[in-house]
Amino acid sequence: MEQQRERLGPPWRRWVERTGRGPAWRSALLVAVLQQVGSGWAAQAQSGRAALDWPARLLLLLGPALLVVRHRHPVAVAYGVSAVTLVYIGAGFPYGPVFAGLAVACFAAVIAGHRRAAWGAVGLLWAGHLLIGHWLYRWLPPAGDGPAPWGQELAITAWVLAILAVSELVRLRREQWSRERTERAAAARRRADEERLRIARELHDVLAHSISVINVQAGVGLALLDTDPEQARTALTTIKTASKEALGEVRQVLDTLRTPGAAPRAPAPGLDRLPELVEQAAATGLSVDTGTRGRARPLPPGADLAAFRILQEALTNVVRHSGSRTARILLTWQPGALELRVDDDGPATGSPAGGSGNGLAGMRERAAALGGTIEAGPRPDGGFRMIARLPLEAAPPAPPAPLQEDS
Structure with missing residues (x-):
């Protein structure tokens, strides 16, 4: 209206x-x-x-x-x-x-x-x-x-100039209204494109991680179906859990798409669900050590979701593309930023994982949307490292705490 x-x-x-x-x-x-x-x-x-x-x-x-x-x-x-x-x-x-x-x-x-x-x-x-x-x-x-009389000529001249002045004024106003309409249409298209990109990125992150878990567990189940039925049952249970969680998150994204502006039925995931990521990675055979430096504090919803999705995609890439069975996550809380670092010892498997190849690009887009950066590449000593820096609101500096790790 x-x-x-x-x-x-x-x-x-x-x-x-x-x-x-x-x-x-x-x-x-x-x-x-x-x-x-x-x-x-x-x-x-x-x-x-x-x-x-x-x-x-x-x-x-x-x-x-x-x-x-x-x-x-x-x-x-x-x-x-x-x-x-x-x-x-x-x-x-x-x-x-x-x-x-x-x-x-x-x-x-x-x-x-x-x-x-x-x-x-x-x-x-x-x-x-x-x-x-x-x-x-x-x-x-x-x-x-x-x-x-010349007075009449002056009146005719004034009338002529008035016609032209009004016409020019209306022309300028119409051109201005036309530009405003064009700008509003372009802004609407830009918002629609950004929303489509956000939904595509969200779906990619949800499905890529869950399907990677399902793919690994399906391979384990098939390999152990005859020799170790109990372990195969555990793999099938993991597949069921992962698929249920993926369906729930996909349904939440689609509900938002169907009713724009409506409040989501469930809170968006954040770093409080990092232990779940670690458990899901463990179900695929990947052992993940987590550690923190600095004083943790609540994150804005957008930054919290971005941090979770970036870590999720990073672990998914380790499962897909690395031969290492261990990974390390380090969260460094700085006065004005949060740094996320994910390391694995490699080597790269070089085998196709069935993905779209958009995972790293999606992580960079998430970080860039918050004014942050993503650096990813091989380490000099072997393996692979991903470092994400997400700027946060300035807070009083806190002394760095010693590294605490837990698996």
Whole structure:
């Protein structure tokens, strides 16, 4: 509803925007009625001008009739209405709202981007009026008419400039509104792209880790099905647990997708679930040692989720691509940042793991969204290391605590 009100805007803005899109015959009919009625009143007050006979009435209808096609032929209509108005004045008919048709025609031409045509049409009328009022009046009706007063010329000039000024102002406003609409549309597309990327990244992290666990346990179960049924049963139990957790997290992501803006039914995972990651890794045969340095403190929800997903993806990559059966996680709490380090002793297996290859890119995107960085690569002494730095709100510095490790 708020977007609809913003799109509609104030009434005068809606009217201006519709002038270039709505049916042209309505405004043309309004101009025709205005010119017919207004010129009749003007004829009563201007007894020195020619009578408002049927040729005058015809000219007062011809200009508005041209306005019907002003959207398709703005240049021709602007010059045509200017010529009809000039003929009307040259015939000595009464002044009045005869200039309304030219104002609408020039307005349409400027809005359509034909500024020179609008200026030319108005300039033609002004020059023709000046020529008629000060030279051709001797041979044009009404008989015995004298030169036009210069005060009248000043009024016509002011009227011409007013038409052009209003037209230019409306053109600038329409261009501004068009830019604003384009910027809003681009911002909406950008938000939609970011949301799709976030959901894709979330699904990738959830599925990649769980399916890696399932894949390893399925291999164990198949290998031990005949020789060690009890161990095979344990592997199947791990598969069931991992698949259930994956389904729950996928359902949470999809619920958010179906109802944008709704609060999630379950809290987003964070570092408080690090022991679960360690247990899941242990189920695949990977032993994980965890340690911390510095004083731990609560994290903002976005940083907490990013830290969890980065560690989850890092352990998944160890399971997939490393021949090592041990990994080490070190959380370093700094005054303004949290550093996550994951080490394994390798070597790389070089075997395909069935992944999409987007894990490291997804980790970098998560860190970059918070203003952080990811460094990953082989260690000089062998193995692989991933270091993530996530900036946090500044906090009072705390003395580093000795390394505490637990498995």
